[in-house]
Every structure is written in structure tokens, then in C-alpha cells.
Amino acid sequence: MKGRTAAILAAGAVLALLAVLPAFVMPYHVRVGQLFLLSAGLALAWHILGGFAGYWSFGHTAFVGIGAFTAGLLHVHLKLPPMLGFAAGTLLGGCVSAAFAAVIAYPVLRLRGIYFAIALLGVSQVLGELSQNVDAFQGALGLNLPDIVPDAIRPEVFFYYCFLALAAGIFAFSAWLRGSRLGYGLAAIREDEDTARMLGVPTERFKVLTFVLSAALTGTIGAVYAYSLGYFTSGSVFRVDFSLNMILHALLGGIGTLAGPVIGAALLVFVTNVLLGRLLDVHLLVTGVLVVGLVLLAPSGLLGVLRDWRARWRRNERP
Template identity: 55%
Template sequence: MKRDQVLAVLACAALMAAAPILLPPFYIRVGQLMLYSAALGVAWSILGGFAGYASFGHAAFIGVGAFAAGLVEDRFSTLPPPLLLGFGLAVGGVACAALSAAIAYPILRLRGTFFAIAMLGVSHVCAELNNNLDFLQGSLGLNFPVVTPESIAPETFYYELCLFTGCAVLAVAWQIRRSRFGAGLLSIREDEDTARMLGVPTERYKRIAFVVSAVLTGLLGVIYAHSLGYITTDSVYRDDTNLNLIVFSLLGGMGTLFGPVIGAFLLVFVTQVVLGRLLDFHLFATGLLLVILVLAAPGGVLGFARTFSFRRRANAE
């Protein structure tokens, strides 16, 4: 990312931060979902896009983060709201770090589809445990204390919070991408054995990427749970989230920094706004759209744009 790109992103973020003044509440909620999805997509991409370990079970970290935070916040609900949210974020992040670090070694020995399916298993196992262990209150549901300041509408508050967090996640991903660590992750995606032969500490790098991705996902889960106010197992351990995280990158451009952002914006906008009124029809239409996009632009929106500009340049020469 060049300097003018950084400036462009900051300008976009500033515009988006001002948008709630003009938008009706419904669109603010759509915007919040877009930003939340984009942030999740970027967090997923640190492992799935950069290192090529496509996880099909990142909802596990949304769920673990959300429930860990919720259970602890419930105990300390007398704390002032901003502190409580910060506390919840810390607990959710630590819980996800612990879970991902614990499963990293065995699960990252699997590659490709096997890793994806194993992660789906992790997500389902966590969901089942969450549903059936009474002290986790997964089936009963968990209330989150209100942390929204009274002067701000809740949807605006969560919109801005998601915007801020999204920018932070993007900044983390950007820093990783341009670092030596990021170059190592790319080489792992391209050819893991060759990477190791060149001296890339592949095992360590994969584990770090996994934990970073899990922690960021967990933090977003905590924020999402707060925005819902009340969660059960089914509202955070969602298989459509598991699926969508891959779709965001596929749509926008796998392994790129902005691919998941573009993909998430596109998919959420299409499903919520364009197809939102066609209730019976919208899942079918989403599926169709996906098939068409993936067939027409296998490299995603960014990949398509790149080949297009490449062709134009070639024609000009």
C-alpha cells in the first residue's frame, strides 16, 4: 500500500464516519453489518488469504469471544460501561488466543481442504459444547449489559465502533502484509515445502497467523454480541458466517488486502438492500450471483480489475 492509498483509505473512513448523519437507521444498520463483515473478512484473510490456510470454522472464535466476554461482563456488570466493554474485549481476545494456540499445532499440520473441514469441526464442537454445558448458558441465552452512551443512538454507536475496529484490523493486516512475516506467509501459501527450504520458519509463522486471526475475530465477536444485546449459541456460531468469510475473499480477491473488504461490502449490500425484499428468492439469487461472479472473475473483483488494466496496457503498447 502506497502513501496515497493510505490517504485514500483514511479519506474513505472519514466519509463513512460522517455518513450516519445523513442515513436513516436501517441503512446505518446495513452499514454496520458491512463494516463488521469486512473486518471479519480481513481478519480471516490473515490466515486464509495470506498464508493460504482457508478456515471454514472461524465462527468458533466469534462464539468463544462473545460468550467468554458475556459471561465475565455479567459478573462485573456494576463497572462503568466503557470499562466493561474494554474488559469484555480483553477476555474475549484472551479466550480466543488460548483456544487457537491450543489447537494450532495439530490442526495446522493439515493442509487445504482437510484444514478447512477440521476447522468446521472445531466450530461445531464449540457450538455443541456451548449449547450443552449449562454454565456457558448457550441454549438459555446471555444478556449483554448496555454499553452505549445515552447521547448516541445504538445503531450509530455500533456503526462507528465497527468502523474504528475495521480500520484497526485493516491496519494490522497491512502491517503484516508489508513485513518479513507477511512475505513468509505468502511463500507458505505459494509452496510451503519450498518456503521451508528457503529458511522460512513455516510452523511458527502459521501458528502466529492463526492466533492473530483468531484474536481479531474474537474481538469482533464481542462487539457483534454487544450490538445484538442478547445472544444464544445459534446467533454467534453461524454456519453462514463460516461460509461467508471464504466468499468475501473469493468475491473481492483472495489473498489481497482489500479483497475481503470489497467482497463483504458487495455481498452484504446485495443481500440486505437489493435482495432484502425478495425474502423467498434472496438465498437463491445470492447463490446464483456467487456462481456467476466466481466463474466470470476467478480472481475476484481485484483480480478482474488487474487483468483488465493489464490488458489495456498491453493494447496501448
């Protein structure tokens, strides 16, 4: 119980720190922070499926795209007042994503491992191309969204807080989920799906539910992301690097841990945008080296390494 209180306090402290940060740093760094919170939110949403259930999706950007296009098309067709449109778009973006996930859940969740990963990669690719080539979606032309930022706030600060709220919400949701009945069921599925099923875990239902939840959260972020861009095309929301970064951030921090995706996102965004910001030519190269080094030296992520150290330290303490 003591550990849990400490963890909640730590999370609260980090949240408070992130909440006051924009007041003290340069606009560029607020933008980096915004990117970090976006990445953290996406990684957390991905991690609900990939980390807890062990189903690695390689095409989660599909849901970012669905969320964004839902918000965009809603605006184009209904022309609601900006703030109302933003709220409705965000909400509906999550819902449409969830509905789509529910439709494809039955077939794709029959696949496991690499085949599931690639099936979703395929889904995202198909959606991306359809959104670009079917005129009704206007993906090639691009969609414009109204400016919703109140005059009193700088836009980067406004979206910083939007993404902060999303990331914090998803984090809290993950924390709750992990300790729930569903969470334990997912852990069982991750470790051994057939055994879990044999022991009476309703694997099918749990998997579908998790998939839909993860898609809904990703879609919500996608809708907000679309508003933060203001103008977007297919290419700016159906992005392979979104899919990859979600995985990478979760893995870097530590798969299966709560804070892992956040820590991974923080580290990678910091390294690529601040440390290597001036070296545009080599920054992907260095990212690659980092990834390889990570897998070779710390395969269970940073939190995993920390856990191993602590275990060793404890062993040494006791004679």
C-alpha cells in the first residue's frame, strides 16, 4: 500500500510539473512538450492493447486517421460553431474509431503475433490509400479545421494542455485497467492465451473490448491532433512513423509497465528534437543506433533494467 501511495504522489507531482511548465519555457520547448504529450498519449493508448494483452498492432495510425477524418468531415458537413465542433469531433472521432475497430475485431483478432501486426499494418495502409483516393473523404486535397484557440492563450499552450489532459486521462485509465478484472484477464492472455481460455477467461470478449478501447482512445487523440494541425491531408495522419513510434516508446520505457510508454516517449522526443535538433541529416541515423543499442543492451526497456538492478541490489543486501 505504501508503494502505491508513493506512486500516486509521484504521478501527481509529474502532472503538476507538466501543468506549470509552459509558463517557464520558450515557445519552441512548449511545442516539444506538446509533441511529447501527443506521443505519450498515443503510446499509452497503443500499450493498452500491445502491452497489457500482448497484441502488437503495427497499424495503430489507422485510428489516428479515422479520428482526424471524422473530426474534419464533421466540420465540413455540419459547420458547427468551432468550440462545439471541436468537442463533438473529438467525441465522435473516438466513437467512429471504436465502431470501426469493433467491425474488424472479429477477423483480425483471430490472428496472433506477427500476423496480427501485419494485418493491422495492412488495414492502416488500405485506409490511408482509400482516404486519399476516394473523393468523398477529401484526403488528397486536405481538410481545413477552424481555429478554436481562445484569444487569451497561445495556440501551442492550448494544445499542450489538450494533449496533457488526454495523456493524463489515458494514464489514469491504464492504471485502473491494470488492476481490474479485465486487466488480470489480459495479463493471462498475454502470458498464454490457450491456457487462459482453458481456465475460463473469456479471451475473445476481453480481446475485442481491449481492442475497441485502445482504438477509441487513439481516435480521440487523432481528432485533437487534427485540430492542432488546423489543415491536414491523408499523409499527415496515416503515418507509418506514428505506428512505429507508439511501439518504440512503449518498448523503450518498458512493455507491460504503467509509466513505460511515458518515459519512453519523453526520452525519445527529447533526444530527437532537442539533442539532435540541429543535426537534421543524421538524426534518424542516430535514432536507429539508439534503437539497436536499446534492444541489445536493455531488451526489457528502461524500467525493466531498473527493476533488474533493484532486484540484484536487494539480493546483495541480504547475505
